[in-house]
Amino acid sequence: MTNYLDVLLYIQIGLSGICLYRIIRGPTIPDRMVGIDIFGILVVGICAILSIQTERSFILDIGIAWIILSFIGTLTLAKYLSGKKLNE
Amino acid sequence: MNNMASNILLSIGIVFNLFGCIGLMRLPDVYNRLQAATKCVTLGTCSILVGVLLHFGFNDAGVKALVAIPILFFASTVAAHALIRGAYHFGIKLGKKSVRDDYKDAVK
Numbered sequence: 790m791t792n793y794l795d796v797l798l799y800i801q802i803g804l805s806g807i808c809l810y811r812i813i814r815g816p817t818i819p820d821r822m823v824g825i826d827i828f829g830i831l832v833v834g835i836c837a838i839l840s841i842q843t844e845r846s847f848i849l850d851i852g853i854a855w856i857i858l859s860f861i862g863t864l865t866l867a868k869y870l871s872g873k874k875l876n877e
Numbered sequence: 878m879n880n881m882a883s884n885i886l887l888s889i890g891i892v893f894n895l896f897g898c899i900g901l902m903r904l905p906d907v908y909n910r911l912q913a914a915t916k917c918v919t920l921g922t923c924s925i926l927v928g929v930l931l932h933f934g935f936n937d938a939g940v941k942a943l944v945a946i947p948i949l950f951f952a953s954t955v956a957a958h959a960l961i962r963g964a965y966h967f968g969i970k971l972g973k974k975s976v977r978d979d980y981k982d983a984v985k
Contacts, residue, residue: 870963
């Protein structure tokens, strides 16, 4: 059964590779930001599968912290895109 | 039994993530890409976290997965909304096959 989880983990890592393709090749700046946002969500899935595979619970803490940091980063970059200052 | 249900939920989540990433790769426009990828990837990751909860039960790891679900749901949707609004104000044009732009009238 661990073999099955290995396959799922490799598929998820490959999907985050697709997001890296969008980050590198994106024609405009918001395309790259979309890629970064989706990449952050996919990393949470990688953390969840790893926590099942290794039977340890602290990896889920890394996932929760990654969600919150990705949220703050995306909000900051969106503020920068719309041309405002950060305290507006 | 529990293990089987957990594996089925993990597989459903991976399939949703796959569709979202195909949309992120193939669609022609930043608006289309974001609306395909955010919905599919958010729901797929929520399904993976429910699978983690079923695998562990209600001990520390399962409760952590249960707490991560609403945080992920609200954070990703709010971030996507702010990001696409910023992209519109930045001046990204719609793709060639898009036919209608209602936000142009609302922003005036």
